[in-house]
Amino acid sequence: MDIQLKRGLLDVCVLAAIKDGESYGYRIIKEMKPYLEMSESTLYTILKRLEGAGMLTVRTAEHDGRLRKYYNITNRGRARLAEFQEDWKEMMTVYRFVIREGNKQ
Amino acid sequence: MDIQLKRGLLDVCVLAAIKDGESYGYRIIKEMKPYLEMSESTLYTILKRLEGAGMLTVRTAEHDGRLRKYYNITNRGRARLAEFQEDWKEMMTVYRFVIREGNKQ
DNA sequence: ACGCAATACTTCGTGTTATGATGTATTCCG
């Protein structure tokens, strides 16, 4: 997929991946893979950004001798998802402008 | 609209604005305004990029004592619009992932 | 026992890109 198009989805995809219960980086990537592929460096950058924006909270816990960071969505994160749905309506308007069959000159 | 979401539409919007006949910068901005606002510096940057990518051709002509640059879409530009429609299908898949009502835990 | 894949996260450098600020120059209208 075109990278610029993808950009608008990355943040909300990550939020969506944890909106039904906490998750962690490695799992998020695998869960999203069928829908949208992203590199590890991209995901962890996004997680940090969303945390900084107060859309996620983090808790570190040990699992099988390894440290895992579990992420939970906040109200602000849910608000971001709601905004996305509003934005999507505008996107659809623009989409129709782009694909419209205009009057050939 | 969220800026990241907008990014994926800008190029194709410009292409769409000239796909039915040549146009020029100032007019494109005004035509797109109801759908998607962009600053002049953004548009002229995009026009140059699309020209460099062979998706547009340019011709300079005088109009009322002022120089205007008229842009025409190329086959490559039309191919880009076709790709966009394919990408949009993927976007819809991702969109459904984002807004799905998951199983609350 | 050895090695490789999988799990899990981090850091750094780079290239692409949108945008505000600013500038230039002409025409139109009140």
Next chain:
DNA sequence: CGGAATACATCATAACACGAAGTATTGCGT
């Protein structure tokens, strides 16, 4: 006469995705 509209250009900046490379542990096949 002056300001808005027309028309395009350049520059600096900040956000962002990503590849590359690194660290460290567990699990599995041979």
